[in-house]
Amino acid sequence: MKTTFRRTLKSLAAATAAAGIIAAGATAASAHVSVDPDDTGANGYSHLTFNVPNESPTAKTSKLEVKLPADTPFTSVSVKPVEGWTAQVITSDLPKPVTVAGATVTKAPSSVVWTADEAHQLGQNQYQSFSLSVGRLPAAGTTVTLKAAQTYTDGSVVNWDQEKTEGQPEPQHPAPSFTTTAEDGTTASAAPGAPAAEPAAQVSPASSDAASVWGIVLGAAGLVLGATALGLVLAGRRVKGAGRESGK
Numbered sequence: 001m002k003t004t005f006r007r008t009l010k011s012l013a014a015a016t017a018a019a020g021i022i023a024a025g026a027t028a029a030s031a032h033v034s035v036d037p038d039d040t041g042a043n044g045y046s047h048l049t050f051n052v053p054n055e056s057p058t059a060k061t062s063k064l065e066v067k068l069p070a071d072t073p074f075t076s077v078s079v080k081p082v083e084g085w086t087a088q089v090i091t092s093d094l095p096k097p098v099t100v101a102g103a104t105v106t107k108a109p110s111s112v113v114w115t116a117d118e119a120h121q122l123g124q125n126q127y128q129s130f131s132l133s134v135g136r137l138p139a140a141g142t143t144v145t146l147k148a149a150q151t152y153t154d155g156s157v158v159n160w161d162q163e164k165t166e167g168q169p170e171p172q173h174p175a176p177s178f179t180t181t182a183e184d185g186t187t188a189s190a191a192p193g194a195p196a197a198e199p200a201a202q203v204s205p206a207s208s209d210a211a212s213v214w215g216i217v218l219g220a221a222g223l224v225l226g227a228t229a230l231g232l233v234l235a236g237r238r239v240k241g242a243g244r245e246s247g248k
Contacts, residue, residue: 031055033064033148033160035176041184043101045076045135048146050176053127056152060121063151064130065113066176072138073108075100080131084120087130088113101136121153137180145177 031053039046054061068074073094079087092110099105114130122128138144147161162171 032174033150033176035146035178037178039184040137040178040181042138042140042142042180043136043183045133046137048132048134050130050132050146050148051127052122052130052148052150054122054124055158056154056156057124059152059154059156060123061116061128061150062121062153063113063115063149065111065149065151066130066132067111067147067149068109068134069138069144069146070094070108070110071098072142072144073098073100073105073110074134074136075103075105075108076133076135077109077112078133079112080133082114082128082130085114085116085128085130088115140180140182142180143177144180145175147175 033050033052036049036051037046038049050064050066052061052064068077077089079089081087089109090111090113091107093107094105097104097106098108112132116122145163147159150158150160152158158173160173161175162173164170164174164177
């Protein structure tokens, strides 16, 4: 009985370790600079939150630069303070004049740079959120791409600037982006006679992927635990049966 129990514990430990490796691998694969807008309504304002993980095993993240769109520029950009980080909003001349809310714009914020002091640089297994308030957002259906550059203390720079292509695998260093929707308070027009579409639940792609991964991991762990429990019960019955036979 003791030998069987020891073997069961070893199997359980191995299964738990394997589940941990799967989860860690999934987390590492999905870690990248991303943006989460709290509102995507056209012609409105939004708070954009950039989540920045440190991915280097030897260096710390010391700077982040986010480039703002020039073809659909934001005329208003405000930065939320982050302890230990200084922020600079850089304004530049646009390649060509753009009309925003009926006004001709020739100059607009072109990038935001956050720089950490030594005590607040991001180390291993750390991340930081950076927030902007921006407006106005462009017309519905516009993909707003916000390319980012992450600088490490060893001098290396990771450029998150690869654009996603529908139907293709996600690139190694995808640029943070989001797509604008209909202006708040309005609904997209449907073809005459077409039934109204049911509202779809909006789920963050990162959250959906993470939930799927953890569902698989937990499901596998549950199967292992169930099989382990069954093995212990059967082993106990065999031992008890052997005891009765020897006592006759």
